[in-house]
Amino acid sequence: MSMPETNKRKNLDVLRVYAPSRGNLAIDMETLPRTHVAEPVRKPAPRRPRPYLVPEKAPEVRRRTLADILREYKVAPKLGFVALAVAVAFAFIVMLSGYNDISAAQKRINALDEQVSRLQSAVEKTKVDYLFSIDLGSAREAATQAGMTYPAVGSEGR
Numbered sequence: 001m002s003m004p005e006t007n008k009r010k011n012l013d014v015l016r017v018y019a020p021s022r023g024n025l026a027i028d029m030e031t032l033p034r035t036h037v038a039e040p041v042r043k044p045a046p047r048r049p050r051p052y053l054v055p056e057k058a059p060e061v062r063r064r065t066l067a068d069i070l071r072e073y074k075v076a077p078k079l080g081f082v083a084l085a086v087a088v089a090f091a092f093i094v095m096l097s098g099y100n101d102i103s104a105a106q107k108r109i110n111a112l113d114e115q116v117s118r119l120q121s122a123v124e125k126t127k128v129d130y131l132f133s134i135d136l137g138s139a140r141e142a143a144t145q146a147g148m149t150y151p152a153v154g155s156e157g158r
Contacts, residue, residue, distance in 0.1 A: 070076065
């Protein structure tokens with residue numbers, strides 16, 4: 001048993017791998033899946049060769065300067081921030097060294113104050129020793145050497 005020709009064609013058209021157009025099949029339009037037929041890819045137009053520039057008519061090429069490059073990369077704000085950070089760090093180091101100098105001077109002052117207090121206590125001790133160094137025996141000897149004597153009892157006329 002063989003199939004009639006129309007049935008063979010219908011089955012073969014439905015089984016095609018590529019997307020059939022809706023107009024070339026003799027079957028019901030509702031049974032076909034909705035497919036989009038791809039448009040052919042257009043090739044880009046060939047590039048025209050550039051005309052040869054005569055050296056005397058060539059445009060003047062402006063060289064990029066360092067200022068242009070720095071402006072392009074916006075270096076000024078970045079450098080400003082780095083300079084500010086370095087200035088703050090330098091101020092912090094100067095402040096710490098100032099505190100270090102102040103603490104060293106305060107240490108020397110405290111050492112001198114301690115030495116002054118020790119010397120003052122030694123002076124006070126020397127004054128006390130001086131005041132109590134004169135005893136009665138040495139005073140009597142000094143008086144006798146100077147010709148001082150005690151008055152005799154009854155010689156005065158009582």
